[in-house]
């Protein structure tokens with residue numbers, strides 16, 4: 330793998346799915362490097378976390394399983410589950426990689442990337458130097474939590490640092506953040522018998538202007554929230570714009586909101602406030618242009634300032650379209666594969682039109698508000 334046409338960095342669903350799309354281009358020399366194991370982020374999820382998008386084998390009717398990274402496989406069939414846990418989904422990705430014999434080097438972290446003045450990219454990795462004409466960055470968000478969203482926040486426990494909600498000490502907890510990870514933390518703690526105060530800016534399950542699950546709480550999480558609201562062990566505080574955390578003389582914590590309210594708690598508050606803007610793309614920050622924490626991309630998902638560098642995964646965003654779910658960002662794989670095949674003057678036979686492989690709804694034209 331020392332010199333390649335295309336190198337993918339990261340072996341999560343974005344990297345594996347992208348590699349599958351490239352495997353359909355005859356004659357393309359491509360590879361994947363992964364710092365740890367295939368699906369590593371999913372292996373680091375808390376024990377109780379499940380995929381919120383359901384899996385179902387709808388493939389034979391032209392609608393691929395929502396969480397599949399290729400058109401033929403179904404995580405639902407693989408795991409025998411509708412809402413897979415992290416290890417189940419990571420095992421699914423590994424099985425897909427093995428089935429298609431994808432060229433992946435695990436335990437090979439990319440440490441540095443530089444643009445080669447003679448063309449392509451030079452990469453320093455834990456296993457030596459690599460050269461690639463094109464680079465696809467697929468390093469995700471989960472391993473890049475924002476630990477500093479407000480002063481004092483480092484004393485909190487970030488969702489992405491929890492292995493098992495059972496391990497938390499105490500019985501009363503405060504969770505900051507009212508979207509998917511905050512509500513997931515709350516319902517998992519309540520399921521285990523704890524009391525939770527959830528501090529939310531707004532009810533993300535009841536937003537007036539959008540139905541996009543990238544902004545509105547998913548039905549799966551809404552359903553769980555409704556169920557656990559009945560226990561009497563959940564207090565939800567709205568309008569809580571947390572601006573600071575201080576530690577009290579008694580060894581506890583005081584959470585301060587912008588409107589002057591405060592809440593005291595004895596246990597470390599849980600942060601469900603998200604990841605650093607751009608996630609893993611920050612590792613090569615200078616190779617992208619940025620706008621308000623988002624990576625700027627061409628319509629082909631290429632860096633606007635570094636030709637030959639592409640982004641796949643949840644950070645891909647085009648105006649109002651946020652591709653932060655697997656079923657969304659997988660629609661971009663074909664587009665990039667076709668683009669690269671054309672630039673390398675290779676036959677793109679076997680690749681369907683961008684997104685077309687994903688069935689009637691898998692096309693770039695279909696968005697919220699359209700007629701289909």
Ligand SMILES: Cc1cc2nc3c(=O)[nH]c(=O)nc-3n(C[C@H](O)[C@H](O)[C@H](O)COP(=O)(O)OP(=O)(O)OC[C@H]3O[C@@H](n4cnc5c(N)ncnc54)[C@H](O)[C@@H]3O)c2cc1C
Pocket residue numbers: 338339340341342343344362363364365366367368369370371378379380381382437438439440467468469470471472510513609612641642643653654655656
């Ligand atoms: C709690 C939670 C629940 C979610 N539920 C859903 C859901 O139900 N449905 C859904 O569609 N999405 C869901 N998501 C979002 C989904 O997990 C992400 O969108 C998805 O993991 C992104 O895939 P990825 O391949 O881009 O990133 P990742 O899965 O994070 O993969 C990135 C890979 O890159 C590797 N890497 C990072 N840096 C380097 C480097 N320098 N060198 C080499 N390798 C590197 C990492 O080890 C990792 O394996 C959820 C997210 C969370 C946090």
